[in-house]
Amino acid sequence: MTDRALSVVRAGALTTVQDLGRPGHAHLGVPRSGALDGPAHRLANRLVGNPASAATLETTLTGCAVRLRGAATAAVTGAPCPVTVDGRPVPWGAPVHVPAGAVLEAGPATHGVRSYLAFAGGVGPEPVLGSRATDLLSGLGPDPLADGAGLPLGSPCGPPPAADVVPCAGPAAELVLPFLPGPRDAWFTAEGLRTLTDGRFRVSAASNRIGLRTEGPPLERARDGELPSEGMPLGALQVPPNGLPVLFLHDHPTTGGYPVAGVVPERFLAAAAQAAPGTPVRFVRLGRRPGAVAHPG
Amino acid sequence: MTPDRTPDGTETAVRGAGRPSPTVLPVGEHGLLIELARAEDAEALHAELLRRAADGRLPAVREIVPAARTVFLDGLADPGALAVELPGWHLPPPAAGDRAAVEIPVHYDGPDLADVAALWGVSADEVVRRHSATAFRVAFCGFAPGFGYLTGLPEHLHVPRRENPRTRVPVGSVGLAGPYTGVYPRSSPGGWQLIGRTEAVLWDPRREPAALLAPGTPVRFVPQDAPVPAPRTTACEESAR
Secondary structure: OOOOEEEEEEOOOOOEEEOOOOOOOHHHOOOOOOOOOHHHHHHHHHHOOOOOOOEEEEOOOOOEEEEEOOOEEEEEEEOOOOEEEOOEEEOOOOOEEEOOOOEEEEOOOOOOOOEEEEEOOOEOOOOEOOEOOOOOOOOOOOOOOOOOOEEEEOOOOOOOOOOOOOOOOOOOOOEEEEEEEOOOHHHEOHHHHHHHHHOOEEEOOOOOOOEEEEEOOOOOEOOOOOOOOEEOOOOEEEOOOOOOOEEEOOOOOOEEOOOEEEEOOHHHHHHHHOOOOOOEEEEEEOOOOOOOOOOOO | OOOOEOOOOOEOOOEOOOOEOOEEEEEOOOEEEEEOOOHHHHHHHHHHHHHHHHOOOOOOOOEEEEOOOEEEEEOOOOHHHHHHHHHHOOOOOOOOOOOOOEEEEEEOOOOOHHHHHHHHOOOHHHHHHHHHHOOEEEEEEOOOOOOEEEEOOOHHHOEOOOOOOEEEEOOOEEEEEEOEEEEOOOOEEEOOEEEEEOOOOOEOOOOOOOEOOOOOOEEEEEEOOOOOOOOOOOHHHHHOO
């Protein structure tokens, strides 16, 4: 039996296997999925000498603990949290050596939401459609971690990583979400669009990997009803009938019939992945370069 | 307002002599939503996009997602250039009969068969005859991996969704809603009118291709006489949450 494996000691509130997801299948109804905080996922991999495509563990608020069958280099990034090996404190945001049989624990997030645990060689369940990511909308990929479950690890593919330490950002006082208007901003009144940029919103506790839900003033619609189903982008600000924008994250449905008032570019989504329920949200309208998308005539 | 909108928020689109030009809407930094007047125009544009992608005449794109009246393109390096060029494309109508239809065996014994017969004003047997005589095509996919929205029923046979959606629709259920027919690839909640069941596996991520139905696939339903056994639990269903 290989010693490239881990067993789950404490699964935490929700811990899933994540990588860069499975883009290119939206036309079949398959969400992109993948790590919600892409930069944190990539950094964790870099610290242990993995390519960005290697799978990591993504925790939610309460962290998780795993026992490694064989010795491995590991790193924890994303939401800052106390990290221990067999109960002894080790650095967050740095490669750490975990001896065979030892337990690596990422504790509850001190701020932020999602921590990433990378292991040299990557977490290695069988890929589905080219990705090991757990997709909570469609059920593709491995199940979320459960206490006592096991997961294989891949073989380290690079030289031992150089020593590297990551600065730890403080908690964000508010979540700023820049967006480009459209494609369906015409479904809202001018007043409704002003509500989006001027209103006081907060991250709702009903948020998940599918979408960051908000609480705040509802956006006034210029038209009733639903659109015929249309393709939905990552970062869509979709507005259901209750008028409260939902920011589509990586497990979002690929089509939908509620109007999208704006789209948050992907580079701003990592901050959304780390915004805890109750965090104030401010939507900032970005200017579109003139003529970037021009109509004939 | 974005530069591509008139002040009252309506989109400006040039209307040619024949079919109206598509309306191109920006989606974020790298996407375009192309809206067409009719469902068949959206199918024609989708077919043209796939032809151009196959011939290397389409810029690199991550997703091409057809839907009811639209095609969504994402991951374009320069969406503006394509937005200018695209409304001038000639779109041949989707070709019928150029591909063999996927045949889906169906036991027409669904719980809503009588309701659909009443809505159509015909007998249950006539529902089976008309439905299985229809040449369907997958207009688009969504809702769940492997779920295709199939068009082909004439407008007078369109039916509303059920007033009370079911909390659990069995895997393989064949249902009708609006202009569409669909087959549930796994057990899920659903509000479509169920007229039958199939044992065909619509979605298997270990199979290549994983989806039995992809946008553009022609489909026929073939009535089966023998009673269908209880639905099997699929891997998809076990992992459904």
